[in-house]
Amino acid sequence: MVNIGPNIQLPDFPLLLAPMEDVSDPPFRAVCKANGADLMYTEFISSEGLIRAAAKSRKKLDVFDYERPIGIQLFGSDVETMGECAAISTEAGPDLIDINYGCPVKQVACRGAGAALLQDIPKMVAMTAAVVRHTHLPVTVKTRLGWDEGTKNVEEVAERLQDVGIAALTVHGRTRAQLYKGDADWRLIASIKNNPRIHIPIFGNGDITTPEKALEYKNRYGVDGVMVGRASIGYPWIFREIKHYVATGTLLAPPTLEERVAMCQMHFDRSVEWKGPRVGIFEMRRHYAHYFRGLEGAKAWRTRLVEAETPEAVYEIMAEIARSEAVLVGA
Template structure:
């Protein structure tokens, strides 16, 4: 499968751009575990052209992350063009336009999925960005604004006509936010539209190897993008790749192996930021990780982890988990001596 000049293996799986999640440390981990392409956090075009330091740092990446896309959002065509040119100087593999974020502070101002209410401006932005940069441009969007305005099928053709090289579709409307089940039927309809010739990437509620395989088979999409299913679980890409190739689940590693991956992520976050900010940044991953789900009477330990303020305190709590919950862990995990280096 190709996106522009980028070549990917059959049935590639990408890491979705997520605010406060897909920073450089997490992207590198996901690439390490097999993500075929990663994206930056979504970046405000307004903040980027105003040279806000925090925003400018978001477009930085390492060579080990390639292929990588920088994603920008905004509602003003001139500002989006200027921001795209700034991103081009950072030399990503792709510039991606966010027409899909549903959060109020973005969509409520007409950006992100707020663009579903102004498709003419969406198309103007897309066409102008494509013409303004020499990098391939892709788009990520949703089905529509609400159930009464699911415009993605004709909109996909129009976006393609603007010159984009790929289209990612999240299977919800903006009004749904992240509630309810993602609807992949319209994603399938876009993919099966004979006029469409660019790759279609499906997104929404892909949280396991089985679901990934099912979505590929039922919709024929060219790639799948994983978002929330990867938070606190960067190893999901390795599990998916194994299942797609062999048709069976990858042998489960030891609990300590998964725990060490999380600790590695925490340590990297602390090294990159500082102790307090690094731990704060990791709380979302520690709260969402599936590693601790199902452990009986785990609530007090979870609260203690999320309240820890020092690396020593946090690692001490995490190191006690295999001992404190030994009976559950031994009954639920295949024993393995393999540890993260």
């Protein structure tokens, strides 16, 4: 078992769903949980937005019992504001609070938040300590190797954040300068895990795209678990596939066309339920290409789904897809 605080016990080698902006909302988390994700996080939430009571930020605090254990992820640039937002987030009833020190996008980093804190370790430590003080829940952190190739300081970061009370650390094996380009480098993640001073769980993130790679990285780098991000978009089955491969060394058959349609419809239903028909239908459109990637005639089906304006129209198109006996290339 992997322990994150007294009330969060995860299985050996847990699989985490990465927090992804405009992706990992409750509907998406529902399909990932149904396929074996062990720990999930909200989309990252702006501390300034919470303080202003911005509707979008407040909506992201929604968590549900079927998601547990679930963490609320915060980002911000002001130490005291982050502390206050940890208290606000605690009232929403998550199982833990996570701090984002890894987001590389300009809109976040150029405001002194996310990966920008990798350039100011004392401030990062002070901010983390403030969050720990303002909640009774376990606090975890997600970060990167460093700001750029010349400042890979994550080993120092791990020790100092553990010293102020974090319960677990997830490291994405790229610098901020890399964004999402090139291969993730897990060697420093392994160094943290092998550091005798480190006693908290260490999770690795970056390039976990197949069951084979998950097991390879488990064995090679010794991490306590892995976080899966982009590979789960439109393919939540990756969690069950990794679990099966780690346990048995054999690969599960890929989802059938009927399974793809059923999972996409579950996602759609949750989207409409949580967001309402208009927004739910609109925001679901970004997912169709992923669910039906490799499907014969996928472009035509996707066009029709994107143009559908009512739940009834979407259901009818999905039923047609299921009846079509279209070939899944590579399945």
